[in-house]
Amino acid sequence: VDRRIIDMLLYAKEMYNLTDGVMNIAMGSVLSLWHDYRTIGMDNPTEASLPPMNKLLSAAEHTDIEKMVIDEENCTVTLTDPLMKLDVGAIAKGYATERVALHLEQKGVTGYVLNVGGNVRTIGAKADGDNWTIGIENPDSEEYLAYLSLNGQSVVTSGSYQRFYYVDGKAYHHIIHPDTLMPAENFTSVSIVCNNSGLGDALSTALFCLSYEQGKTLIETISDAEAMWVTKDGNITYSSGWKNF
Secondary structure: OOHHHHHHHHHHHHHHHHOOOOOOHHHHHHHHHHHHHHHHHHHOHHHOOOOOHHHHHHHHOOOOHHHEEEEOOOOEEEEOOOOOOOOOOOOHHHHHHHHHHHHHHHOOOOOEEEEOOOEEEEEOOOOOOOOEEEEEEOOOOOOEEEEEEEOOOEEEEEEOOOOEEEEOOEEEEOOEOOOOOOEOOOOOEEEEEEOOHHHHHHHHHHHHHOOHHHHHHHHOOOOOEEEEEEOOOOOEEEOOOHHHO
């Protein structure tokens, strides 16, 4: 495996440990089931259904990240469980965005923004020295939920309103809780501001699945990360340092 992929998988394992297993790239067997059912439901709404829980539980038996064995010296990755699948959707985009940002910074680039759909990474300030103003989308209106003033930071949002399908009139989105094996239902969106876009990607997914209390406890242990939670009824709460942005 390419060394850059090895590095990403090692970082994903760090994020697994940081989030106490909530952000788990070894959930591929479960997520692929949801993906297949979601695709059918979007293409043929009259045939939309949920993955049977017995299938989800069976797939969940093959989500042990310790069975992803990485040999750094030989650059190999072995899945010792043949039914295990990796799904890096919760981290790959942010991780890749950060790699691009670091490459540009090493080249001396400033005054630049990478916008990668739900993931924005600023590189320095604007040419005139002002900070970048980044808006966080409100899924229910054309107004923004918040405006952030950034200089070198990243903002990542995970939400229930972008990838979903309907079954019997209820929407089921793509962010699956590792314990319930069902879409997490605490929030409409969670946004993270931090220096590292890969960290932001992992944390936005993890905090979307955790309760507010659990997420607040986690985010307050990370010195350069802040969060904004939006509940289904539109209530907005923030971590202690969010106001700085």
